[in-house]
Amino acid sequence: MTHTHENTTSPKDAxxxxxxxxxxxxxxxRLVFRRFGHDDAWALGxxxxxxxxxxQAPVAIDIRRAGQQLFHAALPGSTPDNDAWIDRKRRVVERYGSASYLVGARLRAKGTTFEESSRLDPDRYAAHGGSFPVIVEGAGVIGTITVSGLPQLQDHLLVVEALEHYLADQG
Structure with a gap:
């Protein structure tokens, strides 16, 4: 499967x-839920x-819990490729239990890349920013929140910003 290349502006260009x-x-x-259900997915999405x-961000948004898609939205300007990127980034979080951007950053800090080190199919996995684990106190990672359509750092930061606002309101 061929994917168009998601905007991967390097951090120095961000x-x-x-x-x-x-x-x-x-x-x-820091960004941990006390509980996470259907209503939380709807409100956060x-x-x-x-x-x-x-x-006016041309993004697609996906929220899942235990393998079930609880929320999905495709905003103007997003494309089917964004859904493919969501799946690839989400699989990284599901496999490694960490944000897709963090998985890539850890490898970059070691002087390598995810593609070189993981030995995973790049058509199925992408350690690009934008997918964040849904972490519940006492349960660990139970799902994912993913955004695709912006440069990878901005995808990541959008998810983090939403989580910070949502969890502050819950606190």
Missing amino acids: PEPAPGVAELEAQER SLLVELARER
């Missing part, structure tokens, strides 16, 4: 500096749609 591995790991420790619409 409007803000790319977070390091320690900061990315801290995000995962709706928040992501609202944030993306404010920015």
Whole structure:
């Protein structure tokens, strides 16, 4: 299967500096749910749609729990390729239990790439930013929240921003 190349603007070209591995790991420790159900997926997905619409971001959004898709939205400008990217990034989170951007960052910090090191089919797995684990206290990773359509760092940061807002409102 051939995929168009998702916008992978390097961190040095991004409007803000790319977070390091320690900061990315801290995000995962901080962005934890007490519980996560259908209503949470709807509310969080709706928040992501609202944030993306404010920015006119051409993204697709996907939220899953235990393998079930609980939320999906494709905003104007997104394409079927974004859904393929969602699947590839989501599989990385499901396999490694960490954000897709963090998986790639850990390997870049070691001087290699996911494609060189993972030995996984690049048509099925992509350690590009935009998929974040749904982590529940006492249960661990139970799902994924994924955005595709922006440069990979911006996909990641959009998910983190939505999680920060949502969890602050829950706290």
